[in-house]
Amino acid sequence: MMPAQPDTLPPAQAHARRPHRARTFWGLVLLAGLALPYLAYWWVDSLATERLRAAGAQRLEVYATSLENLLDKYDFVPRMLELDKDVVALLERPGDEALRNGVNEYLEGINRQAGSSTIYVVNLLGRTQAASNWRQKDSFVGDDVGFRPYLKDALRGQPGGFYGVGTTNGEPGYFYAHGIYKNGRMLGVAVVKVNIEELEKNWAQGADKVMLVDANGVIFLTSARAWKYKTLRPLAADVRAQLEHTRQYHRQPLTALTLASDQPQANGTRLLAIRDTGAGLAAAPPRMLAQTRSLAPRDWTFIYLSDLSQARGNARVAFLFALLAYGFLLLLFLLWRQRLRAKEDLQHAYDDLERMVDERTASLARMTQDLSKEVDVRREAEQRLHITQNELFQAGKMAVLGQMSASITHELNQPLTALRTMSDNAVLLFDRGRMDDVKHNLKTISQVVARMGSITGKLKSFARKSNAELEAVSVHTAISNALVLVERRLQLDKVTFQLRIAEADIYALCDSNRLEQVLLNLMTNALDSMAGCPVRRLGLEVTGADGQVRIGVSDSGPGLTDEARARLFEPFYTTKPQGEGLGLGLAISEQIVRDFGGTLRAEQCETGACFVIELKAAQET
Known part of the structure; x- marks a missing residue:
């Protein structure tokens, strides 16, 4: 029989393998020392770049909103000139110099009140008939501006907007142009120039x-x-x-x-x-x-x-810090290894049963104390989670209000502009003794103010923090309050709205403010998805049966892709363009409905997307 092979290697072979293992170990340590600083550089650079991107996106939105507000403020001025009889008369009688001087002075006053650069009136041949700068050497009166695109657009019946450098005084500005009509016939064009520099x-x-x-x-x-x-x-x-x-x-x-x-x-x-x-x-x-x-x-x-x-400088600092930290840790490792070997030599001399018992007892005491602390930590974590969820819901509402800020601003700017125009008209009518028209203007002003108060009241109610307790909530009222906040956008985007709901009020077990937040999120997403669609239709259907209330929100947009349907309620997932959404709206809405004891899901439909909210029905209290 062959002799049995020994289980252990010969001392010579074991001694030869130890240096090989040591070289492998120190090779890995060297690779880690090279990789760690580069990882630190990449991480800090990515983090700093992302912060710059987020700050830049926020500033871009502020700049764009500021510019749009400035331009929208002057949109009504050229339309107002059509109401002045002297302006219309000058276009009919261009040879009347006395009338021209009166119109020049009128335009000069309007320009000073509006804060614009220049206001002037052009006839159908492109020749300036009167201007607010008629007293200056570089007056526009008599200039031919027929080559300007904004004038060509206005003469075709399309209100023109154009940025350009002035050919007379070299001053740049944004030009508004609108036709002046009498009895349906165009007589000329009113132009307002605004300095946006x-x-x-x-x-x-x-x-x-x-x-x-x-x-x-x-x-x-x-x-x-x-x-x-x-x-x-x-x-x-x-x-x-x-x-x-x-x-x-x-x-x-x-x-x-x-x-x-x-x-x-x-x-x-x-x-x-x-x-x-x-x-x-x-x-x-x-x-x-x-x-x-x-x-x-x-x-x-x-x-x-x-x-x-x-950002690059911070990344380089992180690279050097990681390199130094790695060297320091390596020195600590070598010191620990040396002390460990010394401790192992001493451990064999003092390793007895009594010490093991003492160590075991101390370990059990620490474990008991750690378990007690862990219970307290988990209890505190649950409380913080509840608070964080409430803050997240409130942040979601603020984000929706932020996205709707441009539309809300336009909704309030238009009544303000109307109030100013009607107030000026009321003064003129009062001076002329037309008291019935003055009363009519004042009634209209009161209605516009009431409308603005209703809008701000709905915004204040929507922005307040919600009560966590569930109660019987009128679905009719919640839908009405949410529609107030998107009504202006429905008009601007020319969206057909269809509401199918029973005449009798339906009540659901939920929180009214958060239900309005969910409805507003779904309707806002639907309006965003229909941007650019030839047919824009937003539908809302409410039914109640078998102790359940079903609310369906549908649109005529492009619908949901398979990828979007699979990741629909994931936080920070969005199909909107960069800077137009955080991807939290549906995730927050699904959490809110789940807290109500209901469900939020997307269903198949013939066209567009369809989201369904199911809640427990409640009795009116």
């Missing part, structure tokens, strides 16, 4: 930059003076010819910026490096994070450039 002073300071670009890529507003009237790319020959014909940027060379680098990112942003022509080719331009926000009605684009120098 003051916005640049409130834009980003320091290393960050912001610019406003038109459809052709021309930068006409920017916080960097050297970039003004530059282009993001070289202009095509036909585009340059069109700009020269319209004199939009009068006598500006419109040269292109020099991009040292342009790298698109996965999140929709870009990494740009714009070379400064005055610094020479040797100087490396700083890299900046570029974010965009479009202003769709005017075909403009906001671009916000965040300087990445500080």
